[in-house]
Amino acid sequence: MQKSIKVLIVDDHQMFLDGLSSILVGDEQVEVVGVLTDARAVIDTLKDAPVDVVVTDVSMPHMDGIQLNAELKKRNIQAKVLVLTTHNDPDIIQKLIKGGVDGYLLKNAEKNELLTAIKTVATGGKHFSQEVQKKYTESLFSSATTSSTVQTALSKREKEILHLIVEEFTAQEIAEKLFISQHTVNTHRKNLLSKLGVKNTAGLVKQTILKGLLK
Amino acid sequence: MQKSIKVLIVDDHQMFLDGLSSILVGDEQVEVVGVLTDARAVIDTLKDAPVDVVVTDVSMPHMDGIQLNAELKKRNIQAKVLVLTTHNDPDIIQKLIKGGVDGYLLKNAEKNELLTAIKTVATGGKHFSQEVQKKYTESLFSSATTSSTVQTALSKREKEILHLIVEEFTAQEIAEKLFISQHTVNTHRKNLLSKLGVKNTAGLVKQTILKGLLK
DNA sequence: ACTGAGCTCACTAAAAATAGTGATTCTTTT
DNA sequence: AAAAGAATCACTATTTTTAGTGAGCTCAGT
Numbered sequence: 001m002q003k004s005i006k007v008l009i010v011d012d013h014q015m016f017l018d019g020l021s022s023i024l025v026g027d028e029q030v031e032v033v034g035v036l037t038d039a040r041a042v043i044d045t046l047k048d049a050p051v052d053v054v055v056t057d058v059s060m061p062h063m064d065g066i067q068l069n070a071e072l073k074k075r076n077i078q079a080k081v082l083v084l085t086t087h088n089d090p091d092i093i094q095k096l097i098k099g100g101v102d103g104y105l106l107k108n109a110e111k112n113e114l115l116t117a118i119k120t121v122a123t124g125g126k127h128f129s130q131e132v133q134k135k136y137t138e139s140l141f142s143s144a145t146t147s148s149t150v151q152t153a154l155s156k157r158e159k160e161i162l163h164l165i166v167e168e169f170t171a172q173e174i175a176e177k178l179f180i181s182q183h184t185v186n187t188h189r190k191n192l193l194s195k196l197g198v199k200n201t202a203g204l205v206k207q208t209i210l211k212g213l214l215k
Numbered sequence: 216m217q218k219s220i221k222v223l224i225v226d227d228h229q230m231f232l233d234g235l236s237s238i239l240v241g242d243e244q245v246e247v248v249g250v251l252t253d254a255r256a257v258i259d260t261l262k263d264a265p266v267d268v269v270v271t272d273v274s275m276p277h278m279d280g281i282q283l284n285a286e287l288k289k290r291n292i293q294a295k296v297l298v299l300t301t302h303n304d305p306d307i308i309q310k311l312i313k314g315g316v317d318g319y320l321l322k323n324a325e326k327n328e329l330l331t332a333i334k335t336v337a338t339g340g341k342h343f344s345q346e347v348q349k350k351y352t353e354s355l356f357s358s359a360t361t362s363s364t365v366q367t368a369l370s371k372r373e374k375e376i377l378h379l380i381v382e383e384f385t386a387q388e389i390a391e392k393l394f395i396s397q398h399t400v401n402t403h404r405k406n407l408l409s410k411l412g413v414k415n416t417a418g419l420v421k422q423t424i425l426k427g428l429l430k
Numbered sequence: 431a432c433t434g435a436g437c438t439c440a441c442t443a444a445a446a447a448t449a450g451t452g453a454t455t456c457t458t459t460t
Numbered sequence: 461a462a463a464a465g466a467a468t469c470a471c472t473a474t475t476t477t478t479a480g481t482g483a484g485c486t487c488a489g490t
Binding site: 155156157158180181182183184187188200201 | 435436437438439440441446447
């Protein structure tokens with residue numbers, strides 16, 4: 001692949017902007033076509049020059065990454081959106097995924113991961129860093145804040161077990177991990193199937209991951 | 216983490232063998248339990264001593280890394296396999312991934328990446344260098360477009376069946392829908408588990424959704 | 431003190447998934 | 461023509477999941 005990937009960087013921190021672009025220019029496949037400190041300018045910029053990937057911070061004044069992504073998708077703009085952030089907030093991740101963002105990773109990600117992410121989304125793929133994925137699925141079980149008047153009243157134990165099911169553990173393995181009987185795990189599993197109104201493991205996992213998106 | 220990771224190195228080039236082991240012994244978590252110049256001796260060696268990770272070259276006389284990996288997986292040996300190579304041949308990568316190799320990186324990778332890779336696979340993870348990852352995910356979920364370099368890792372039929380699995384259908388139901396035998400569905404399912412490197416239905420669904428295969 | 435929810439465990443039984451092996455047919459590629 | 465990949469089917473065997481029923485125990489709130 002020799003075609004260069006046109007990247008537009010958006011971040012309100014100049015220092016980060018510099019660091020990021022210096023990393024990107026070192027890659028022969030990537031071409032930084034512009035850097036902006038205000039997300040509101042992105043729309044205008046895109047009118048003039050085509051861009052393959054917009055790399056942006058999630059938290060910025062005036063217009064944050066979520067809004068920016070929403071704007072771009074709303075206007076049916078081709079450019080892919082890759083969001084960077086310092087924090088790993090499940091709510092934000094949820095909004096981004098819901099908004100159809102193409103990738104998401106932490107600012108402390110390695111150079112390689114960033115480049116991989118850019119190339120992945122540029123070719124139509126999705127890239128969510130492992131940490132983000134993990135945190136996100138974890139957050140689906142956290143009994144902490146979030147609230148949002150969650151419909152499924154899953155107990156703490158049920159969430160715990162659902163979490164492990166999603167992590168591909170068998171009932172036996174879960175039983176060993178939690179120091180309980182396999183019977184108990186299966187009972188919880190039965191209740192989960194019933195509560196979530198799904199038929200099998202596939203439904204449990206699907207529901208678990210998509211739950212936040214459906215509402 | 217204080218437990219040492221037992222590593223067996225296999226390469227037909229003595230010089231590389233030396234260099235590699237000198238790098239590895241410098242890490243307190245890694246213990247080089249043996250070095251071999253002939254892959255055919257690996258099976259025997261593993262009978263005597265337990266090994267966590269086998270680090271091997273992809274191209275060797277008598278038995279290459281692909282065959283070695285296949286042998287180990289076939290014999291259901293616990294040891295993880297990390298493959299090194301000088302080239303970045305998509306076909307080889309394809310075969311390795313298909314063969315369920317645990318990691319793959321270029322010989323010119325940095326010391327840190329190698330150590331990270333070893334630790335990752337030792338703990339049950341997968342490690343593929345960035346180019347490998349890109350090629351893999353690209354090919355895996357490219358929807359019939361582009362993919363001039365690498366063919367889709369998942370066949371059309373496999374994707375079809377994967378979708379139905381995600382939609383909570385059993386093998387029997389899928390068989391009826393597609394007018395094929397239940398045996399065939401199960402064969403495809405087996406191949407999917409292997410190709411996606413997951414353990415069960417939960418893994419299939421998780422991968423499918425998080426990779427954006429499902430809309 | 432009572433109640434209900436959550437957590438626990440047990441037993442049975444059927445259905446489904448997982449694992450391994452092998453094989454045929456067809457098509458595409460080399 | 462030969463090789464390789466894709467799709468098909470079969471057989472065995474084991475593990476896991478799914479389903480139904482019942483029950484004791486603890487803790488929090490009423």
